Amino acid sequence: MDSNPVVQTEGLTKRYGSILAVDDLSLTVPRGHVFGLLGPNGSGKTTTMGMLLGLVRPTAGSFSLFGTHTNHQASLRRVGAIVETPTFYPYLTGRQNLAYFQGILGRGAAQELDDLLEQVSLADRADDRFHTYSLGMKQRLGLAYALLGDPGLLFLDEPTNGMDPAGMAEMRGLIRSLGTQDRTVFLSSHLLHEVEQVCDSVVILSKGKLIAQGSVADLLKGRGQIRLRTTDNAQALTILTALDWVEEATLEDETLVVTAPSERAPELSAALGRADIYVTEMTSGKESLESYFLEITAAEEGEEGR
Amino acid sequence: MIAHVLRLSIWEWHKLRRRMLPWLLLAIVVILMQVAVWGAYAVYRTEPFSPRHGIGIGETASENAGENASENKETIFEAEWTCKDVRGNRIPPGVEELADEHRESALASVEEFRESCAGYEEFRTFTSNAVLLPNSILLGFTLLQGTLFILVSILGAAALGAEYGWGTLRTVLTKGTGRWQFLTAKIVALMFTALVGLLIASATVALSSVLIGIFGLESETLQGTVEWLEVPLKIGALLFSFLPYVMLALLATALTSSTAAGITTFVVYYLIEATIFPALNNFDWFKRASEYLLSPNATALLESSYGEVSITIGENGDAAQPDVLHALLVLGAYTLVFGALTYWLFQRRDITGAKGG
Numbered sequence: 001m002d003s004n005p006v007v008q009t010e011g012l013t014k015r016y017g018s019i020l021a022v023d024d025l026s027l028t029v030p031r032g033h034v035f036g037l038l039g040p041n042g043s044g045k046t047t048t049m050g051m052l053l054g055l056v057r058p059t060a061g062s063f064s065l066f067g068t069h070t071n072h073q074a075s076l077r078r079v080g081a082i083v084e085t086p087t088f089y090p091y092l093t094g095r096q097n098l099a100y101f102q103g104i105l106g107r108g109a110a111q112e113l114d115d116l117l118e119q120v121s122l123a124d125r126a127d128d129r130f131h132t133y134s135l136g137m138k139q140r141l142g143l144a145y146a147l148l149g150d151p152g153l154l155f156l157d158e159p160t161n162g163m164d165p166a167g168m169a170e171m172r173g174l175i176r177s178l179g180t181q182d183r184t185v186f187l188s189s190h191l192l193h194e195v196e197q198v199c200d201s202v203v204i205l206s207k208g209k210l211i212a213q214g215s216v217a218d219l220l221k222g223r224g225q226i227r228l229r230t231t232d233n234a235q236a237l238t239i240l241t242a243l244d245w246v247e248e249a250t251l252e253d254e255t256l257v258v259t260a261p262s263e264r265a266p267e268l269s270a271a272l273g274r275a276d277i278y279v280t281e282m283t284s285g286k287e288s289l290e291s292y293f294l295e296i297t298a299a300e301e302g303e304e305g306r
Numbered sequence: 307m308i309a310h311v312l313r314l315s316i317w318e319w320h321k322l323r324r325r326m327l328p329w330l331l332l333a334i335v336v337i338l339m340q341v342a343v344w345g346a347y348a349v350y351r352t353e354p355f356s357p358r359h360g361i362g363i364g365e366t367a368s369e370n371a372g373e374n375a376s377e378n379k380e381t382i383f384e385a386e387w388t389c390k391d392v393r394g395n396r397i398p399p400g401v402e403e404l405a406d407e408h409r410e411s412a413l414a415s416v417e418e419f420r421e422s423c424a425g426y427e428e429f430r431t432f433t434s435n436a437v438l439l440p441n442s443i444l445l446g447f448t449l450l451q452g453t454l455f456i457l458v459s460i461l462g463a464a465a466l467g468a469e470y471g472w473g474t475l476r477t478v479l480t481k482g483t484g485r486w487q488f489l490t491a492k493i494v495a496l497m498f499t500a501l502v503g504l505l506i507a508s509a510t511v512a513l514s515s516v517l518i519g520i521f522g523l524e525s526e527t528l529q530g531t532v533e534w535l536e537v538p539l540k541i542g543a544l545l546f547s548f549l550p551y552v553m554l555a556l557l558a559t560a561l562t563s564s565t566a567a568g569i570t571t572f573v574v575y576y577l578i579e580a581t582i583f584p585a586l587n588n589f590d591w592f593k594r595a596s597e598y599l600l601s602p603n604a605t606a607l608l609e610s611s612y613g614e615v616s617i618t619i620g621e622n623g624d625a626a627q628p629d630v631l632h633a634l635l636v637l638g639a640y641t642l643v644f645g646a647l648t649y650w651l652f653q654r655r656d657i658t659g660a661k662g663g
Contacts, residue, residue: 050656050657050658053479053480054479054480055476055479055480055656055657055658056656056657057654057656073482073483073484074482075482076480076481076482077481077482078482079480079482081480083476083480085473086477087472087473087474087476087477088472088474088477089321089472089474090472091324091325091326092321092324096324100317100320100321101477101478101481103313103316103317103320104313104314104317104478104481104483105481105482106310106313145477148481155480
């Protein structure tokens with residue numbers, strides 16, 4: 001795998017009047033990854049994609065695609081993208097739309113269209129006009145469009161939007177298979193379960209600012225939840241709260257809920273044992289990306305509110 | 307780069323010809339062109355504009371004398387001549403039976419009328435030529451000049467405005483198409499579409515002219531009085547005149563990201579030129595300024611190549627008609643200014659999602 005970043009931004013900023021949509025964003029996307037861009041609505045995900053795709057002019061900062069800061073037009077010819085809901089010419093069929101985009105790209109053969117339509121399971125509706133498509137079918141056509149010309153970088157903004165559960169699972173598998181070897185997938189989604197399943201690394205934005213960045217495993221490392229019952233919950237709560245590696249401990253319905261690395265569960269048990277408190281029941285689990293996301297964005301908003 | 311723009315233009319043309327709108331606009335042009343040529347033929351055949359000459363001969367008998375005298379007029383003969391009668395040397399029935407004195411008076415009156423028919427006969431020769439080729443094609447373009455400006459501008463505004471409305475501009479530009487290249491391709495495709503439209507409309511008029519020439523005229527030839535070379539010259543002049551109007555429509559559309567606003571802006575501008583400016587021509591200070599407006603120069607350029615098919619439509623005060631070079635320069639300047647603003651706007655503005663209109 002090439003270690004050169006395929007996307008790199010430095011101090012990327014976009015301001016709409018008094019609204020700061022993206023604030024001094026610096027991020028690096030390595031080649032061959034599925035990279036997740038997360039954030040609540042209005043956090044600047046689509047604006048960031050828009051800037052990288054040359055649709056939105058940055059107010060400040062710079063970025064490079066495939067290592068080049070100049071000639072973005074040439075770089076974009078190696079990029080495929082779906083931004084928000086895919087939009088195509090309503091009076092053309094799915095196949096005619098793809099043929100048009102293949103034509104203006106200036107490369108590819110008719111067979112490529114058939115293959116792509118097959119790949120996104122749209123072959124049987126390919127000759128129907130785009131305006132007759134459901135939202136899920138539009139997403140599939142959008143993905144076929146994004147894959148035209150075998151791009152090295154894919155920007156996918158909410159690609160499972162409007163799909164049924166089976167379609168979403170199929171799309172997840174497809175995205176996972178796309179982000180291999182030389183191709184990089186830059187995925188924006190609010191479906192955190194989906195992101196957790198397919199992304200190697202993520203960036204979390206809140207109000208245009210980068211608040212967390214790293215691989216999913218690293219972000220969740222050391223973050224788990226241990227639930228236990230003891231012979232003396234009140235005393236146990238005091239002991240656990242005092243441990244410096246325990247982030248939080250609460251008592252919920254006779255159950256102690258401890259936020260701490262799940263791999264340190266035996267140490268919890270030992271600490272309580274030294275105080276003659278015995279664990280009668282214990283379960284541990286890793287924190288999900290969703291709970292991590294909610295926690296970190298809530299904290300960011302709390303800081304902003306102060 | 308040229309190959310890229312050419313490729314984009316070809317695909318823009320493919321896209322445009324699959325839309326309903328260009329065909330609808332073409333149908334309007336074809337219908338109006340047909341109305342022009344068949345209308346001219348109808349005028350030639352039925353002669354609704356022929357001057358009429360009435361003759362009345364009577365005798366006056368006086369009753370009573372002095373201040374209370376009253377006159378009774380008794381009509382002896384009444385008739386109406388048309389230029390068609392004069393052309394056919396037809397004497398209205400009853401003239402021969404008149405007394406010598408009255409017959410001579412009636413025939414003298416007809417001779418006077420014959421002289422006044424000369425102007426009408428020129429008009430009739432014009433209409434008979436107008437329905438023959440290639441005069442008929444030029445006649446259609448002359449009569450439809452203003453309509454063509456409006457239709458081609460609607461097509462321009464719709465071609466760009468729909469990209470904003472459907473949100474497809476974003477889909478196109480994220481393929482590395484390039485903004486100015488895309489806009490250039492759109493303009494090339496629009497002008498090519500206009501050219502194809504004019505050629506199709508010309509072909510339908512040609513067909514009608516042949517039919518009229520064979521079945522409707524006593525003429526021995528199907529050839530009108532205008533040289534065929536004037537047809538491509540006229541089409542070239544029309545296309546050149548379209549450019550500033552198309553650019554204005556594109557500028558308004560790029561400014562508002564909306565087809566409706568683009569068309570409205572163009573139509574308002576066009577109507578102001580067509581209604582307010584002629585009125586202002588009554589003021590000396592405005593006459594010079596009007597030489598630099600779009601419509602007078604477009605009209606001057608087009609009329610210069612109509613030759614004998616030239617028809618003046620409407621009044622333009624007594625403003626001097628700009629010469630051809632002046633018209634070319636002014637239209638070129640408008641195209642450059644509107645074009646530069648359109649490209650500048652299109653290059654700079656952020657592209658967002660579908661606007662829906």
